[in-house]
Amino acid sequence: MSSIAAFQSQTASMIVDIEKKQFQQFVNIKDHMEKHSTYNLVPDKYTAEIKAVVSDFEIRFRDIKKIEKLVEFISYLFNNSINHSDIYEIATKFADTFQMDHVILQNEIITPHCDIFLKARSSLGLDFWALVSNEKYPSLKKCVEQLHSCFGSTYLCESAFSYLKQTKNKHRSRLTDAHTLDSLRLAISNYKPDFANLAEDAQTQCSH
Numbered sequence: 001m002s003s004i005a006a007f008q009s010q011t012a013s014m015i016v017d018i019e020k021k022q023f024q025q026f027v028n029i030k031d032h033m034e035k036h037s038t039y040n041l042v043p044d045k046y047t048a049e050i051k052a053v054v055s056d057f058e059i060r061f062r063d064i065k066k067i068e069k070l071v072e073f074i075s076y077l078f079n080n081s082i083n084h085s086d087i088y089e090i091a092t093k094f095a096d097t098f099q100m101d102h103v104i105l106q107n108e109i110i111t112p113h114c115d116i117f118l119k120a121r122s123s124l125g126l127d128f129w130a131l132v133s134n135e136k137y138p139s140l141k142k143c144v145e146q147l148h149s150c151f152g153s154t155y156l157c158e159s160a161f162s163y164l165k166q167t168k169n170k171h172r173s174r175l176t177d178a179h180t181l182d183s184l185r186l187a188i189s190n191y192k193p194d195f196a197n198l199a200e201d202a203q204t205q206c207s208h
Contacts, residue, residue, distance in 0.1 A: 008058075011053065012054075067093075074144050078113065087109050098143050111136075117131075132144075164184060168180060
C-alpha cells in the first residue's frame with residue numbers, strides 16, 4: 001500500500017516538473033532541450049500521458065483506497081491521536097466493509113486501549129494481532145484476518161502466470177478458457193484426490 005502511495009506522489013511530482021519545464025526527472029528531454037534551444041516543447045502533451053496512467057492506476061487500485069484507513073488502524077492500534085470521533089468512523093468502515101455489527105466493533109476497538117497486556121506488546125507490529133484474544137475480540141479479529149488476507153504472498157500469483165505461459169502456447173491455441181482454468185487449478189493446488197474412495201463409489205461395469 002505504501003508503494004501505491006509513493007507511486008502516486010512520484011507521478012504528481014513528474015507533472016509539476018514538466019509543467020515548470022525543469023525536467024529534473026527527465027534527463028533525456030532536458031539534454032535535448034539544451035542541445036536544441038529553439039525547440040518548443042508542449043508540456044500538455046506529456047502531462048496528459050502521465051495523467052492517463054494515474055487515472056488508470058486509481059481505477060485499478062480503488063478498492064485498496066477504501067481500506068487504507070483500516071490498514072493504518074490495525075498497523076497503529078495504539079495511536080495516541082485517535083479520538084472518539086475517529087473510533088466511530090473506523091468502526092463504521094469496518095462494519096460496512098465486512099458486514100458486521102457497528103456497536104460491537106466500536107466496543108472492541110475501545111477496549112484494547114485499556115488493556116495493559118496488549119499495550120505492552122504493541123511494538124510487535126502485525127504479529128501483535130496473534131496475541132489478541134479471539135474470545136474477547138471476535139469481530140475485530142475477524143476483520144483483521146480478512147484484511148491480512150488481502151496482502152498475502154505473491155507466490156501463487158507468480159506460479160499461476162508461469163504455468164499459464166506454458167499452458168497457452170501456440171500449439172494449444174484451441175484451449176478454452178474453462179479448460180485453462182481447470183489446468184491452473186491443478187497446477188497451483190495441493191489437493192490430492194482420494195482415488196481409492198472414488199473408485200469404490202463408482203459403478204463398475206459387469207462382465208457380459
